Amino acid sequence: MIEDAEVRLAEDVRVLPAEGTWTHFIVDTHAHLDHEDFDPDREAVIERARQNGVRIILAVGYDIQSSERAVEFAGRYEGVYAVIGIHPHDAKDAPDDAIDRIRTLASHQKVVAVGEIGLDYHYDLSPRDVQRSVFISQLRLARELGLPVVIHDREAHGDVMEILKGEGVPGGGLSGRYGVLHCFSGSLEMARECIKMGFYISFGGPVTFKNARRPKEVAAAVPQDRLLVETDCPYLAPTPHRGERNEPAFVRYVVEELAHLRGTSFEDIASVTTQNAIRVFGIPFSP
Numbered sequence: 001m002i003e004d005a006e007v008r009l010a011e012d013v014r015v016l017p018a019e020g021t022w023t024h025f026i027v028d029t030h031a032h033l034d035h036e037d038f039d040p041d042r043e044a045v046i047e048r049a050r051q052n053g054v055r056i057i058l059a060v061g062y063d064i065q066s067s068e069r070a071v072e073f074a075g076r077y078e079g080v081y082a083v084i085g086i087h088p089h090d091a092k093d094a095p096d097d098a099i100d101r102i103r104t105l106a107s108h109q110k111v112v113a114v115g116e117i118g119l120d121y122h123y124d125l126s127p128r129d130v131q132r133s134v135f136i137s138q139l140r141l142a143r144e145l146g147l148p149v150v151i152h153d154r155e156a157h158g159d160v161m162e163i164l165k166g167e168g169v170p171g172g173g174l175s176g177r178y179g180v181l182h183c184f185s186g187s188l189e190m191a192r193e194c195i196k197m198g199f200y201i202s203f204g205g206p207v208t209f210k211n212a213r214r215p216k217e218v219a220a221a222v223p224q225d226r227l228l229v230e231t232d233c234p235y236l237a238p239t240p241h242r243g244e245r246n247e248p249a250f251v252r253y254v255v256e257e258l259a260h261l262r263g264t265s266f267e268d269i270a271s272v273t274t275q276n277a278i279r280v281f282g283i284p285f286s287p
């Protein structure tokens, strides 16, 4: 595994611009920094992100342990913030006191959202009723804490929308920071509905895939003030790294693709998505 990582790193160094040539500020709003794929070189991954203008990374948990790790990384690394919660895949294994433990973790000042939470009817790794109840209790927790949410929705668009509507808008309802549909895969109509409810729409590697007709269509149409970028690393590496380990530095390919789809510049997308991320997650930042 370590050998593999070294091979990929050598390639990465070749394709990325040299240090200092990439001065734009980008926020990777969704990175699983705790993943074991990053164990051999996590510090180098974070440093490479920084050198490529990715100055803020949101480390996203999917269960209690990974949420604790996300908070640990946020404490350790400048520019890293934590998103904590129980993923639908892990809903079935959530301990009875999961909500209390997330509430306690959320008192850390670099926790910026509850996530990733939601429904996944593609893999169905947890029974659907368990997914729904864990999702709902975390939406309620987010509202109690005044935090936005990061939502995972895979082939569960109907139920996600019904729950969001039934629960009222979650998260920072008081502050208008509702949350994010991460790695958005729904229709333009669903995107519009979410935007109307106050949500932001985030795009990752799949929007760069050649055959991704629908994500490209939605990414071209989302209003500028609701657009976000992410990697979801180590998964879903964008073209031209499709199939490799993904990492925060690669978010630039998503920015490039959005610029292309929307007929604007890289700098424009970088700046707009950074301002949006800072706004929705309440990240303290002054350029």
Ligand code: NI
Pocket: 030, 032, 060, 116, 232
């Ligand atoms: Ni994720």
